[in-house]
Amino acid sequence: MAAPDGLLIVDKPTGWTSHDVVARVRRLAGTRKVGHAGTLDPLATGVLVLGLGRATRLLGHLALEDKAYTATIRLGQSTVTDDAEGEITSVEDASQVSDAEIATAAASLTGELQQVPAAVSAVKVAGQRAYARVRAGDEVVLAPRAVRVTSFEIRAVRRLSAVVDIDVDVECSTGTYVRALARDMGSNLDVGGHLTALRRTRVGSFTLTGAHPLDELAALCPENLPVLPLDDAAAASFATYTLEEELIPAVRNGRRIAVDLGSDGVVALLTSAGEFLALYRQDGSMARAVAVFAPA
Numbered sequence: 001m002a003a004p005d006g007l008l009i010v011d012k013p014t015g016w017t018s019h020d021v022v023a024r025v026r027r028l029a030g031t032r033k034v035g036h037a038g039t040l041d042p043l044a045t046g047v048l049v050l051g052l053g054r055a056t057r058l059l060g061h062l063a064l065e066d067k068a069y070t071a072t073i074r075l076g077q078s079t080v081t082d083d084a085e086g087e088i089t090s091v092e093d094a095s096q097v098s099d100a101e102i103a104t105a106a107a108s109l110t111g112e113l114q115q116v117p118a119a120v121s122a123v124k125v126a127g128q129r130a131y132a133r134v135r136a137g138d139e140v141v142l143a144p145r146a147v148r149v150t151s152f153e154i155r156a157v158r159r160l161s162a163v164v165d166i167d168v169d170v171e172c173s174t175g176t177y178v179r180a181l182a183r184d185m186g187s188n189l190d191v192g193g194h195l196t197a198l199r200r201t202r203v204g205s206f207t208l209t210g211a212h213p214l215d216e217l218a219a220l221c222p223e224n225l226p227v228l229p230l231d232d233a234a235a236a237s238f239a240t241y242t243l244e245e246e247l248i249p250a251v252r253n254g255r256r257i258a259v260d261l262g263s264d265g266v267v268a269l270l271t272s273a274g275e276f277l278a279l280y281r282q283d284g285s286m287a288r289a290v291a292v293f294a295p296a
């Protein structure tokens with residue numbers, strides 16, 4: 001039986017890399033054509049969007065800009081990785097930091113920010129991943145980048161002797177490092193900080209409600225994997241346009257067509273039967289192909 005084309009939303013377990021999850025799903029689905037959108041660190045758990053078959057090409061076009069997390073920040077300790085996986089580099093007594101100061105620090109890290117990514121990250125420096133250079137003993141200083149933190153809410157504060165653990169909810173743009181938020185909060189409070197737990201609860205419109213644990217998937221036959229079919233995934237993720245029958249051959253071949261898609265963004269073109277053929281974008285009085293997904 002042919003492997004399915006579509007999206008599979010996985011609840012990634014802790015200790016696994018995103019590539020580990022892809023490798024497991026390749027075996028479960030019986031296909032090499034599996035990819036992922038929005039990498040999660042090994043420490044993190046939660047929503048990981050996978051594409052199977054033809055849907056691997058859909059991943060780069062999905063509107064996955066906004067993400068949501070629950071996290072725990074520890075004040076009083078800094079680490080080389082800005083999370084609990086790295087060696088502790090400094091220790092300060094955080095017991096005197098007040099709840100009001102914590103709230104102010106969170107507020108200062110909300111909105112449009114220039115954030116310096118974690119040094120141990122996948123950001124490339126001179127063609128090499130930053131984490132590889134750090135592990136080789138190089139000193140890495142990354143340039144700040146524009147990110148947006150829509151919401152940074154304190155849910156609980158737990159005082160544990162000299163350290164303070166803070167449970168938070170964060171909504172942010174893609175490219176935001178939550179562990180860098182932990183680092184910067186600790187730095188702003190002059191006690192240092194790092195991330196001890198991270199769970200991604202949403203990527204774009206995909207949430208934990210529709211995410212499946214790997215052990216649940218491992219118990220299923222390939223044909224029973226809960227894959228959102230490509231046609232449904234496209235219709236759920238983009239504005240849609242239903243084609244007149246005479247335009248279908250042109251779209252299957254990626255040719256420009258004289259239609260008004262009714263949107264300035266990327267639009268999924270469907271047949272009257274709901275088959276997803278291509279992504280198109282308006283270009284003046286014509287519409288041009290962004291990517292064609294119709295089978296050859």
